[in-house]
Amino acid sequence: MLSKPMELLRPSKGMINVHPIQRGGILTEEARKVLLEWGDGYSMCDICLEGRVDLLDKPPVKRFKEEVAEFLGMDEVRFTAGARHAKFVAMSGFKGALVVDSLAHYTTYIAAELNGLRVYEVPNTGYPEFRIEAESYTDVFEKVKEETGDYPAVALLTHADYKYGNLADAKKVAEICRDYGIPLILNTAYTSGIMEVSGRETGCDFIVASGHKSWAATAPIGILATTFEFAERVFRVSEVRGNWSGRAFTKKEVALFGCSPVYGLPLVTLMASFPVVKERVKRWKEEVEKARWFVEEMEKIEGVMLLGERPKNHTLMNFETPSFNLIAKKHRRKGYFLYHELKERGIFGVQPGMTRNVKLNVYGLSWEEVERVAEAFKEIAEKYGLEVED
Numbered sequence: 001m002l003s004k005p006m007e008l009l010r011p012s013k014g015m016i017n018v019h020p021i022q023r024g025g026i027l028t029e030e031a032r033k034v035l036l037e038w039g040d041g042y043s044m045c046d047i048c049l050e051g052r053v054d055l056l057d058k059p060p061v062k063r064f065k066e067e068v069a070e071f072l073g074m075d076e077v078r079f080t081a082g083a084r085h086a087k088f089v090a091m092s093g094f095k096g097a098l099v100v101d102s103l104a105h106y107t108t109y110i111a112a113e114l115n116g117l118r119v120y121e122v123p124n125t126g127y128p129e130f131r132i133e134a135e136s137y138t139d140v141f142e143k144v145k146e147e148t149g150d151y152p153a154v155a156l157l158t159h160a161d162y163k164y165g166n167l168a169d170a171k172k173v174a175e176i177c178r179d180y181g182i183p184l185i186l187n188t189a190y191t192s193g194i195m196e197v198s199g200r201e202t203g204c205d206f207i208v209a210s211g212h213k214s215w216a217a218t219a220p221i222g223i224l225a226t227t228f229e230f231a232e233r234v235f236r237v238s239e240v241r242g243n244w245s246g247r248a249f250t251k252k253e254v255a256l257f258g259c260s261p262v263y264g265l266p267l268v269t270l271m272a273s274f275p276v277v278k279e280r281v282k283r284w285k286e287e288v289e290k291a292r293w294f295v296e297e298m299e300k301i302e303g304v305m306l307l308g309e310r311p312k313n314h315t316l317m318n319f320e321t322p323s324f325n326l327i328a329k330k331h332r333r334k335g336y337f338l339y340h341e342l343k344e345r346g347i348f349g350v351q352p353g354m355t356r357n358v359k360l361n362v363y364g365l366s367w368e369e370v371e372r373v374a375e376a377f378k379e380i381a382e383k384y385g386l387e388v389e390d
């Protein structure tokens with residue numbers, strides 16, 4: 001059955017959306033302007049001479065690719081179908097064991113599975129901070145060697161994780177990997193595009209990014225950046241020949257399905273937002289200040305405590321909220337009460353039905369908006385008889 005127009009309206013329209021995955025993907029004005037012009041199917045491919053979207057001159061994707069490489073402090077870049085696909089492409093250059101942090105996103109595991117890599121996890125410090133200690137990578141590398149006879153083929157670190165918004169020490173992990181000669185994939189789905197990230201400074205071998213999560217682009221689009229050392233290996237070109245015609249596809253990169261699997265709006269919006277993204281990363285410090293202020297305000301509410309590292313170094317946060325959970329038990333709407341109370345106050349994005357924990361992201365909100373969100377939580381708490389410090 002066809003969708004009715006009503007069904008295509010956005011439920012969060014007009015509200016402050018604090019959903020953790022939404023904040024960094026909100027389009028810039030510049031990106032909004034290109035939506036209609038480039039909305040047709042293969043809009044980008046009007047003048048394609050090389051058979052690959054990353055080599056286009058009109059629009060200037062080839063030049064953009066070089067600009068992104070420079071921005072990320074890497075040598076070579078390709079556009080992928082999200083961070084998940086970028087991880088898949090990076091991992092496609094390796095066989096054997098992969099070591100990942102235990103806060104890695106599910107897409108890391110899926111990318112490894114698809115590449116036939118065996119996954120070993122670096123533990124975190126557990127409740128309440130769940131930190132990934134860089135030194136723990138050493139222990140796991142040694143464990144892999146002991147169990148399999150070889151050191152791992154590759155390692156991955158989630159720069160900021162999706163669960164607690166902890167910011168891992170990428171430089172330290174990269175140093176350890178370098179000492180072992182193990183290439184490091186840095187998953188910056190929640191960092192590059194909102195804060196400054198440089199592969200050269202960090203010392204990692206791959207940077208994975210998500211355009212729709214953190215670079216103000218339309219989904220799906222990701223970025224894989226790497227060094228000259230690894231580029232040929234992961235951007236391997238096709239070697240097959242057609243039996244019938246003997247055709248060869250020697251320019252087509254295998255893990256990118258020949259030509260980048262994204263063209264049109266996702267890539268054009270990424271390009272249109274880029275000048276703004278390059279500037280906004282410089283304002284990260286203030287974004288973190290807002291997050292720290294917000295934590296202080298939330299913890300004035302009885303029974304509310306931040307999970308993850310303190311002080312916060314990222315804008316994604318997770319609160320333990322047993323007091324809200326007790327209210328939910330007696331409320332006729334059960335766990336949905338909080339979602340509805342927030343919605344009535346113009347705030348969207350806290351998971352419906354969830355009151356044990358509240359996970360949200362304040363990235364890109366103005367101070368006034370951050371205050372509105374904090375006030376809404378306090379007002380709801382007081383309405384249901386929780387104490388709120390002045």
Ligand SMILES: Cc1ncc(COP(=O)(O)O)c(C=O)c1O
Nearest residue numbers: 082083084105107162189210222
């Ligand atoms: C840490 C992390 N990596 C990767 C992803 C997936 O990103 P994408 O949708 O670009 O594949 C997510 C999604 O939430 C994530 O949190």
